[in-house]
Amino acid sequence: MxxxxxxxxxxxxxxxxxxxxxxxxxxxxxxxxxxxxxxxxxxxxxxxxxxxxxxxxxxxxxxxxxxxxxxxxxxxxxxxxxxxxxTQDLSGMLHIMTQPVLATHVLAPLLASFAQRYPKIVLDIKVESFKEPPIEDYDITLFPADSSFDGDVIARKILSTQIIL
Incomplete structure (x- = not known):
């Protein structure tokens, strides 16, 4: 009950x-x-x-x-x-780095609802191709799971997707 x-x-x-x-x-x-x-x-x-x-x-x-x-x-x-x-009062700058394909197919569809839910957070999104994910100067770096990286990084799988090019 x-x-x-x-x-x-x-x-x-x-x-x-x-x-x-x-x-x-x-x-x-x-x-x-x-x-x-x-x-x-x-x-x-x-x-x-x-x-x-x-x-x-x-x-x-x-x-x-x-x-x-x-x-x-x-x-x-x-x-x-x-x-x-x-949660509604979160504010500040959120620095995000990602690759073009992830920006288009993963990040972009989420931005409108994120901005509506957290209007006081300013997003600084950098989109560029990289072989190794940068670990400095970004709060969040989105990258494909097959990428390798060095350093003190906490990595979590957040989704699985298939992108056909």
Whole structure:
């Protein structure tokens, strides 16, 4: 059971005033929403919601649990927002060196989405043919795996591709 999802669904059921309304708001089936809350109650060993044909009400355990769930979910959402803000605030110059064929077929298709995601990063891209990848003055050097190099380099395979010339 995904406890976090169950907690969010439980809170939404209460906020929306019913299982069907919560299901519509969450774009889930009413059966799934009902099952998630029932599984949560079973996991906790306590009834959280009193159900009748006409209304829904919280049990004492449900009221206590809901107040903690609200605080926990708010903390989780705030933590997510803070972490997301850090990636959006990256800034500075990124120096990239690559060969013409990789610039055209690998790097170019990625540039628009990268610039949109990190608008404060300025890209300095140098494209030229080389036999050995330069290891100085660049943050990233893209090169074919069959290239050799000397020095203190951290190399990682980032993709496999076939280029037909």
């Amino acid at each position: 995904d406890r976090l999802m169950s907690m969010r669904v439980f809170q939404r059921v209460i906020d929306e005033g019913g299982f069907a309304a919560a299901a519509r708001a969450l774009d889930m089936s009413p059966a799934v929403v009902t099952r998630l809350v029932a599984d949560l109650e079973e996991h906790l060993g306590a009834r959280l919601v009193h159900r009748t044909t006409r209304r829904l009400s919280l049990s004492d355990a449900g009221e206590t649990y809901l107040s903690r769930v609200r605080a926990i979910l708010q903390d989780i959402d705030e933590a997510h927002d803070i972490a997301s803000a850090h």
